Amino acid sequence: MAPSARTLLAQMAPDFPARHVGDLYTDTTEFMRISHGDVIVLADRHFLVLRDEAERRFGMEDPKFWVKRCRCLETGGRNILKLVFHESFPMTIGTMTVTCTRSPRKETRILDLVHGDDRFMQGETIYDTADNPVRILDIVPGKRLDEKIEALEMPHRDYFHDHFPEVLERFIEACQAIQWLHDRGEKHGDIRRDHLYVLRETGRYCWIDFDYTFDFQESPFGLDLFGLGNIIQFLVGMGQHTTQALTPSQRVIIDANDCSIMFPNRVVNLKKLFPYIPESLNNILLRFSLAAEVYYDTTAELIDDLSRARDALSQPTL
Structure with a gap:
């Protein structure tokens, strides 16, 4: 007979308060039932659940009940366990509609593909007794890029000239x-500014969260x-600039065509707000505007334009 959670924790985590001890789970299908003090058993490893994870977006906490912050009882290390949760929803981009689907098996495939590459979060997948692919993720040793940018306390001009070239x-x-x-x-499937981290030791950027895929017939x-495109807008602007936050003088010069095709309240024609932004860089932002007639087809095209904009930034002004 398998030991109870109480017996297991008494042996492997005697520091854990007995009053919070929960149950053992070898089948993670009913992830809403699994909470603080429970133990998830995967093959020969045991993970003590500490809490549900949450994403902080737009100033609000969005709980993710299928994502658990855990301690591995064998190693004492911290991990994030992503349990199986399926969802599908449409996303509108201008006149185009994209179907987004959460796919745990796709994320498993990506984790195997990027193993050992520090440009991506690391982890492995172990299947529970119900054949659910549970992704065991390493904690990324760093901080979100957008939080680091938002924490800067300086005028935009100083940021743009002194910090943005390295960014x-x-x-x-x-x-x-x-x-x-x-x-x-x-x-990747879910590229957002809160899914890009700055690694503490190297300063390199690291992508997280690969469990979305999408069906976009146009591209x-x-x-x-x-x-x-959304991220580079944020980085150039040293934050998000919305139509609601514009000053009266800025509202006069900004119209709908200066805004994002995905988020019509976000200004992407940032040269109108910051005239020292070079045309080569601002033209990249305009490819993601409501007025755009041509979009990027490949990441290589975007990289080429970004590289030319980087080279222009390094040239001395007359």
Whole structure:
């Protein structure tokens, strides 16, 4: 007979309060039932559940009940366990509709593909007794890029001239990582600014969360490209600039065509707000605007334009 959670924790985690001890789970299908103090058993490893994970977006916490922060009882290390949760929903981009689907098995495939590549989060998959692919993820040793940008306390001009060139260089490397996936027929699937981390030791950027895929008939990798566009807008602007936050003088010069095709309240024609932004860089942002007539088809095209903009930034002004 398998030991109870109480017996197991008494042996392997005697520091854990007995009043919070829960149950053992070898089948993670009913993930809503699994909570703090429970133990998930995967092959010969045991994971003590500490809490549900949550994403903080738009100033609000969005709980993810299928994602558990855990301690491995064998190693004492911390891991994030992603349990199986299926969902599908449409996303509208201008006049186009994209169907997004959560696919745990796709994320498993990506984790195997990027093993040992620090441009991507690391982890492995172990199947539970119900054949659910449970992804055991390493904690990324770093901080979200958008949080680091938002924490800067300086005028935009100083940021753009003193910090942005290095940010752009690192972002081009991150785009090259996505191109590497695309060249192998894979998509990231959920490219957002909160899914890009800065590694503490190297400063390199690291992508997380690969469990979405999408059906975009107009462009097989199109949603990834629009995601990269959203991030570069944020990085150039040192944050998001919305029509609601414009000053009266700025509202006069901004119209609908200056805004994002994905988020019509976000200004992408940032040269109108910051005239010192070079045309070569601003033209990249405009490829993601409501007025755009041509979009990027490949990550390589975006990287080429970003590289030219980087080179222009390094040239002295007359």
